[in-house]
Amino acid sequence: MSVTAEQSETTRARVLEVRDLVVRFAGRGKGRRARAVRAVDGVSFDIEQGEILALVGESGCGKSTIALAVMRLLEPTSGRIISGGENLATLRGGALRQARRRIQMIFQDPFGSLNSRQTVFDTVAEPLVIHKLGATPEERRSMVMDALELAHLRPPERLAQSYPHELSGGQRQRVAIASAMVMRPELVIADEPVSMLDVSARAGILRLMMDLRDQLGTSYLFITHDLAVAWVVADRIAVVYLGRIVEIGPATRLVERPAHPYTAALLSVSSGDDVGPDGELIEALPGETPSASNVPEGCRFHPRCPRYIELGKPEQCRSVDPQLHVIRPRTTTNEDTSALSPHEAACHFSSEES
Numbered sequence: 001m002s003v004t005a006e007q008s009e010t011t012r013a014r015v016l017e018v019r020d021l022v023v024r025f026a027g028r029g030k031g032r033r034a035r036a037v038r039a040v041d042g043v044s045f046d047i048e049q050g051e052i053l054a055l056v057g058e059s060g061c062g063k064s065t066i067a068l069a070v071m072r073l074l075e076p077t078s079g080r081i082i083s084g085g086e087n088l089a090t091l092r093g094g095a096l097r098q099a100r101r102r103i104q105m106i107f108q109d110p111f112g113s114l115n116s117r118q119t120v121f122d123t124v125a126e127p128l129v130i131h132k133l134g135a136t137p138e139e140r141r142s143m144v145m146d147a148l149e150l151a152h153l154r155p156p157e158r159l160a161q162s163y164p165h166e167l168s169g170g171q172r173q174r175v176a177i178a179s180a181m182v183m184r185p186e187l188v189i190a191d192e193p194v195s196m197l198d199v200s201a202r203a204g205i206l207r208l209m210m211d212l213r214d215q216l217g218t219s220y221l222f223i224t225h226d227l228a229v230a231w232v233v234a235d236r237i238a239v240v241y242l243g244r245i246v247e248i249g250p251a252t253r254l255v256e257r258p259a260h261p262y263t264a265a266l267l268s269v270s271s272g273d274d275v276g277p278d279g280e281l282i283e284a285l286p287g288e289t290p291s292a293s294n295v296p297e298g299c300r301f302h303p304r305c306p307r308y309i310e311l312g313k314p315e316q317c318r319s320v321d322p323q324l325h326v327i328r329p330r331t332t333t334n335e336d337t338s339a340l341s342p343h344e345a346a347c348h349f350s351s352e353e354s
């Protein structure tokens, strides 16, 4: 699907609008020691039709919690999740089930997420059964075969009869993609879809997801701790730190000209050397690993911020919580539609471009 810049300004539909999403968990311990976990602490973003938005950040920053709240697999504390003109945050029962058809999710673990006793056919057919789609068995079968074909599981007739243990990690993730695509969702939420795969299988899965976007106009919320992966797949990147988006903008622009010091730190380690097994930054930043049950006052990043130190520890960073502000506004001159989006950062000392 190719969309011109002009069209995108006027006709490109928004498939998801998240506003001021907050998710808190009850803390462990009793009385005053039980601090609430502020897993998601006021997050807003949009995804347009055919767009891939990556959420990037360290382990524990709230990426999966955002995904699960959007799917309503856990209850948001507050905020709005608008899709198809409805607020998913408040839907219940049949209306919620109906809305869920539009959004499908792919998880990190292709070994744990598939039922080992089900054939590939039954796994991919399951969402159709749940949502009562496909009027006849033949119709259902052809929908499953199409989905296997879309996920490049070939030949589909043979693959349909296999069990997860007969498949490689990459093939299993293709089965997960097929069972998402069989619903022809507007939006796919993919939570670290390649991080458990062999390096050799990763590129194929990323390419498949991008091809499906081109072919069907599917949008993605793509979650990864690896900024390099985000840059490869995404049109736009949102960098998450302790439950907040601290920077968001067109992927290439954000990687080439990071405006937030946290993004700059992530970039300096995205070669992989300083990243721990769970994606935490080991060496690049000073200070303790952040905890969502103890979010710092003022700018939540200031205790680890190189810029804060460089600038002589300004009072503002310790006392005022910075909001996202525009670094470069939406542009209209560029051909690349995603590059039209504004670039925003939540740092008191990231200045607007003149």
Ligand SMILES: Nc1ncnc2c1ncn2[C@@H]1O[C@H](COP(=O)(O)OP(=O)(O)OP(=O)(O)O)[C@@H](O)[C@H]1O
Residues within 6 Å of the ligand: 025, 026, 037, 038, 039, 057, 058, 059, 060, 061, 062, 063, 064, 065, 066, 225, 278, 279, 291, 292, 293
């Ligand atoms: N059910 C829960 N109860 C209490 N705290 C939780 C729960 N789920 C997540 N958390 C906490 O919320 C914060 C965000 O967790 P989340 O799993 O969303 O992070 P993440 O960015 O997906 O991390 P990772 O990269 O490791 O997957 C963490 O501090 C986590 O410990």
Ligand SMILES: [Mg+2]
Residues within 6 Å of the ligand: 063, 064, 065, 191
């Ligand atoms: Mg996660």
